[in-house]
Amino acid sequence: MSTPALRQRRSGLLSRWPGRNNEGYLAALLLLVVAVMSAAAPAFFSLHTFFSVIRGATVPWIFAMGVLLVLVSGGIDVSFPAIAVFSAYSAVALTTARGVDAGLLGNFALAMAIGCLLGLVNGILIARFRLPTLIVTLGTAGFFRGAMITFVGATYIAQLPRSLAEQSTRSVISVNTEAGTTFLHVLVVPVLILTVLIALGLKHTMFGRAAYAIGGDPEAARRVGIPVQRTQVVLYVLVGALAAFGGMVFMIQGQAADPQMLIGIELDTIAAVVLGGASIFGGRGSVLGTVLGVLLVQVINNSLVLVGVPTAWQRATVGLLLLLGVGAQAWAGRRPRRAAPAAVKAPAVKAAA
Amino acid sequence: MDISPAPRPVLELRDIVKTYGGVHALDTVSFTLLPGEVHCLAGENGSGKSTLIKIISGVETPDSGVIVVGGERHASMTPASAIAAGVQVIYQDFSLFPNLSVAENIAMPRQRAVGGRFYSARAARPIAQGIVDELGLALDLDADVAALSVADKQLTAICRALVSDAQIIIMDEPTTALTGAEVTALFALVRRLQSRGVSLIFVSHKLDEVLRVSQRLTVLRNGTWVATGAAGDYDRDAIAGLMTGKDIDTSRVVSAVPADAAIALEVKGLGRPGAFADVDLVVRCGEIVGLTGLLGSGRGEIAEAIFGVRPATTGTIAVGGHPVRIQSIPDAVAAGIGYVPEDRLTQGLFLDDSIADNVVAASVTAFAGRARLLDRARMLAFIQSVASRLRIKAPNLSLAVRSLSGGNAQRVVLAKWLMTNPKVLLLNGPTVGVDVGSKSEILEILRTQASAGMGVVVISDDIPELYSACHRVLIVQGGRIVCELAGDAVRVETIEQRIAA
Numbered sequence: 001m002s003t004p005a006l007r008q009r010r011s012g013l014l015s016r017w018p019g020r021n022n023e024g025y026l027a028a029l030l031l032l033v034v035a036v037m038s039a040a041a042p043a044f045f046s047l048h049t050f051f052s053v054i055r056g057a058t059v060p061w062i063f064a065m066g067v068l069l070v071l072v073s074g075g076i077d078v079s080f081p082a083i084a085v086f087s088a089y090s091a092v093a094l095t096t097a098r099g100v101d102a103g104l105l106g107n108f109a110l111a112m113a114i115g116c117l118l119g120l121v122n123g124i125l126i127a128r129f130r131l132p133t134l135i136v137t138l139g140t141a142g143f144f145r146g147a148m149i150t151f152v153g154a155t156y157i158a159q160l161p162r163s164l165a166e167q168s169t170r171s172v173i174s175v176n177t178e179a180g181t182t183f184l185h186v187l188v189v190p191v192l193i194l195t196v197l198i199a200l201g202l203k204h205t206m207f208g209r210a211a212y213a214i215g216g217d218p219e220a221a222r223r224v225g226i227p228v229q230r231t232q233v234v235l236y237v238l239v240g241a242l243a244a245f246g247g248m249v250f251m252i253q254g255q256a257a258d259p260q261m262l263i264g265i266e267l268d269t270i271a272a273v274v275l276g277g278a279s280i281f282g283g284r285g286s287v288l289g290t291v292l293g294v295l296l297v298q299v300i301n302n303s304l305v306l307v308g309v310p311t312a313w314q315r316a317t318v319g320l321l322l323l324l325g326v327g328a329q330a331w332a333g334r335r336p337r338r339a340a341p342a343a344v345k346a347p348a349v350k351a352a353a
Numbered sequence: 354m355d356i357s358p359a360p361r362p363v364l365e366l367r368d369i370v371k372t373y374g375g376v377h378a379l380d381t382v383s384f385t386l387l388p389g390e391v392h393c394l395a396g397e398n399g400s401g402k403s404t405l406i407k408i409i410s411g412v413e414t415p416d417s418g419v420i421v422v423g424g425e426r427h428a429s430m431t432p433a434s435a436i437a438a439g440v441q442v443i444y445q446d447f448s449l450f451p452n453l454s455v456a457e458n459i460a461m462p463r464q465r466a467v468g469g470r471f472y473s474a475r476a477a478r479p480i481a482q483g484i485v486d487e488l489g490l491a492l493d494l495d496a497d498v499a500a501l502s503v504a505d506k507q508l509t510a511i512c513r514a515l516v517s518d519a520q521i522i523i524m525d526e527p528t529t530a531l532t533g534a535e536v537t538a539l540f541a542l543v544r545r546l547q548s549r550g551v552s553l554i555f556v557s558h559k560l561d562e563v564l565r566v567s568q569r570l571t572v573l574r575n576g577t578w579v580a581t582g583a584a585g586d587y588d589r590d591a592i593a594g595l596m597t598g599k600d601i602d603t604s605r606v607v608s609a610v611p612a613d614a615a616i617a618l619e620v621k622g623l624g625r626p627g628a629f630a631d632v633d634l635v636v637r638c639g640e641i642v643g644l645t646g647l648l649g650s651g652r653g654e655i656a657e658a659i660f661g662v663r664p665a666t667t668g669t670i671a672v673g674g675h676p677v678r679i680q681s682i683p684d685a686v687a688a689g690i691g692y693v694p695e696d697r698l699t700q701g702l703f704l705d706d707s708i709a710d711n712v713v714a715a716s717v718t719a720f721a722g723r724a725r726l727l728d729r730a731r732m733l734a735f736i737q738s739v740a741s742r743l744r745i746k747a748p749n750l751s752l753a754v755r756s757l758s759g760g761n762a763q764r765v766v767l768a769k770w771l772m773t774n775p776k777v778l779l780l781n782g783p784t785v786g787v788d789v790g791s792k793s794e795i796l797e798i799l800r801t802q803a804s805a806g807m808g809v810v811v812i813s814d815d816i817p818e819l820y821s822a823c824h825r826v827l828i829v830q831g832g833r834i835v836c837e838l839a840g841d842a843v844r845v846e847t848i849e850q851r852i853a854a
């Protein structure tokens with residue numbers, strides 16, 4: 001046992017700051033960026049900016065929830081954009097080709113069912129055959145996109161079914177300002193509900209705790225009787241469903257079904273989640289942190305647009321943010337723990353033999 | 354006529370066979386556990402004790418044989434079915450979740466097992482607090498397990514197993530990181546559990562400890578059953594003889610070190626607030642110095658400071674007469690200091706890498722030939738020779754370290770640091786979890802290294818071991834060296850008294 005001096009009882013709200021996954025620092029950083037931008041460009045600090053940040057963040061937000069689930073359980077998923085496109089595009093393409101409109105719920109249900117199926121493919125490959133998650137999802141990502149173009153089609157659908165198209169302009173709140181009307185999109189409502197459900201699920205259900213346990217040590221999880229494989233499969237199915245949902249939202253926002261959409265969004269999403277404190281090594285991460293991470297990436301992207309930074313540099317910035325997130329984790333991980341002393345690989349050693 | 358029927362066993366294993374890639378880890382082993390008994394499982398490193406335990410707990414599937422638990426026959430168990438049958442295990446490697454809090458590690462598996470679909474951190478706390486209090490521990494329930502010391506991890510694993518109302522509790526070397534008070538508290542709890550009718554299987558290489566708590570004893574050797582009987586019928590030496598098939602020498606063997614031998618390590622006024630202070634230490638070439646004291650006395654912290662894990666804030670360190678500044682592990686390694694850490698399974702090894710890679714991990718740069726390319730042939734030959742000198746028992750050196758038994762893994766850590774040929778070697782619990790036979794071999798290796806001119810510091814609780822190998826023994830209390838024993842003053846009883854003083 002450690003000496004009493006090292007043993008401090010934590011109590012009170014303040015001593016819990018910055019939170020298990022450094023959410024406090026992240027919130028402070030977010031406020032700082034907002035403050036700096038508002039000072040630099042007064043137009044930035046407006047309801048309009050706020051609503052447009054939320055609108056821009058909606059799709060990454062949904063995907064980030066899926067990525068969080070996977071990271072927590074010790075995996076990584078890069079196939080969610082492919083699943084999103086496959087499910088959303090197929091749902092629309094299949095119904096419009098037959099000249100039917102499945103309705104709002106019907107379209108979402110169809111897309112999410114397809115998403116579940118594709119997630120199931122990932123889950124089975126990963127859990128049953130114990131393959132590395134990055135490789136499996138890289139493989140399936142390519143396969144899903146290819147299969148969709150081969151079997152479903154590759155035509156750009158400019159006209160969404162009416163039930164979906166009419167969602168693109170619906171709002172929950174709309175405000176008239178001197179700059180014109182600005183509104184908060186209706187789709188943030190289901191996203192918020194989903195977010196709360198996921199937060200509760202991760203924190204307060206055995207399923208959620210099992211995901212953390214598996215991310216911490218899969219063998220230890222097996223030994224306490226956690227059904228590791230089943231939990232993993234269910235997780236990937238959930239991620240598939242979330243990806244499909246995100247794909248539908250993206251389509252509604254863009255008012256078209258483009259088979260080439262969502263390329264490269266995996267970087268933004270993973271960067272946001274890792275920045276939000278989820279560990280790429282598994283077992284750590286929170287919904288609050290993830291939401292903050294997504295908002296931070298979105299605010300930074302918006303700010304860069306506002307100050308006129310070219311797109312290429314925006315990509316570079318997101319990459320840097322990912323490195324920053326990982327770096328902060330490595331640094332935080334080294335500091336308070338009783339580091340792993342002898343496990344430094346090959347330090348400089350003078351001649352042995 | 355009064356023939357009381359033999360009590361029906363709560364657990365029975367019949368003719369269990371388990372092979373790993375053709376090698377028998379267990380060869381037709383049978384075993385019975387009676388209600389309310391403490392049954393000791395003894396055997397050398399790699400004799401199959403942990404494998405037997407994993408078969409009972411459903412972590413491993415036997416190739417053949419029958420398991421009878423609570424009257425039901427099974428060809429194999431699963432972790433869930435074993436837990437449902439009331440089996441709880443404290444695994445040798447703890448099997449905790451490093452990313453979760455102590456409270457959750459203790460309470461969550463139990464809440465799962467009783468069929469809970471929901472988890473409440475608020476409900477978990479009192480459950481964990483209950484068992485922690487019952488054992489009289491001072492565990493920080495909110496800490497992440499990753500941040501705990503080895504001893505606290507072990508205590509967490511113990512609490513986790515005890516918190517469920519188990520009928521059969523299996524402890525695979527539960528005391529490797531504990532000393533004095535904790536062991537006593539654990540044994541008191543073992544007796545209380547026993548009086549409630551719980552049966553326990555206990556594995557330990559500390560034979561005195563084993564004989565203190567157990568009623569029956571089963572000895573395994575090389576995966577085969579050797580003996581079962583009442584614990585009272587055996588003494589230490591008899592058990593050691595059964596385990597190894599030969600006699601073990603535990604007498605004191607120390608070579609003479611000339612008073613003017615060169616100084617390998619000299620430490621002056623070393624201190625770090627809150628951990629230790631005013632530590633002076635001289636280790637001559639050829640000398641083995643023991644450092645002991647109660648858990649939390651600061652002995653481990655002193656060693657970690659010398660190795661730069663958590664550097665000291667005051668004082669000086671000199672190696673081979675040259676002052677060195679040690680702020681980090683690479684500083685210490687460059688100065689010629691080697692360190693075998695306390696928690697070999699998580700700190701000293703890359704469990705998923707091969708034995709050979711682990712052995713060479715700290716010394717690989719020494720094998721750089723021209724153009725910085727590795728001289729593989731020379732390196733492999735060297736690894737082979739060190740591995741055979743330390744008698745690392747493995748089919749081949751390209752296997753992952755994870756597949757080694759605990760004691761053999763310890764030899765890999767030792768081999769890794771001997772490969773760097775340090776001037777000073779610090780060892781924290783070098784023979785923890787090592788069987789009696791290997792223990793005397795490891796001490797012999799240390800003697801050989803010392804004779805070749807190395808300065809050796811052994812941090813240990815194992816007093817017979819300090820007695821057997823150390824020239825001098827230093828006793829740490831409250832972060833200070835309070836006593837030094839040398840020559841004839843190094844006696845088991847003297848050390849025990851001084852530690853407790």
Ligand SMILES: Nc1ncnc2c1ncn2[C@@H]1O[C@H](COP(=O)(O)OP(=O)(O)OP(=O)(O)O)[C@@H](O)[C@H]1O
Binds near residue numbers: 786
């Ligand atoms: N997963 C595995 N793959 C290959 N071999 C294994 C595996 N697990 C165990 N073994 C081998 O089985 C044998 C028995 O190992 P086990 O861990 O049961 O020994 P043990 O009696 O517990 O030893 P110790 O006292 O050192 O812990 C050893 O030779 C070990 O190398």
Ligand SMILES: [Mg+2]
Binds near residue numbers: 402525758759
């Ligand atoms: Mg073992």
